[in-house]
């Protein structure tokens with residue numbers, strides 16, 4: 001187990017490496033990971049574009065956190081729409097076709113991107129490295145500065161720095177996506193609960 005001090009140093013070092021890229025994108029979903037990264041990132045990489053993917057069916061608490069982030073961190077968050085057009089027919093209705101397409105648009109001109117992926121989040125993320133080569137996107141760099149952080153580490157940092165965070169985390173939602181597909185649960189078990197699906201496609 002690593003100390004919060006060493007994890008914080010690793011976060012800073014990884015973000016410094018990312019900051020060397022001119023066309024850097026941070027993908028933001030307004031969860032606790034984004035609270036921790038944004039707090040550090042903007043001073044190190046003022047050129048970064050912070051982008052969110054809006055399905056049009058986000059929780060109202062997500063929209064409130066969006067406003068809180070912009071206010072606290074002084075950043076204008078860009079939007080790529082991946083609208084979940086009715087009638088909504090289930091988890092494959094929009095994740096694959098729309099959300100991934102929105103990510104591709106967000107990264108079209110990027111030479112590196114940053115995510116909040118952590119190994120602890122589940123088997124599909126257990127091999128996450130701090131820095132990866134994104135082979136699906138022409139070999140651009142993908143930085144996962146929280147790869148080694150645990151839930152406990154994140155909350156220690158959030159409380160230490162009094163960071164804004166998504167209020168649904170306090171209601172049993174450890175992972176938060178779109179409203180129709182997210183339930184309370186630990187880890188990512190509340191995402192597409194009851195189905196085999198564990199990823200929307202952005203990180204596979």
Ligand code: SF4
Pocket residue numbers: 055057084090091092093094095096099177178179180181200
């Ligand atoms: S999580 Fe659900 S609502 Fe959101 S894009 Fe995927 S299928 Fe659509």
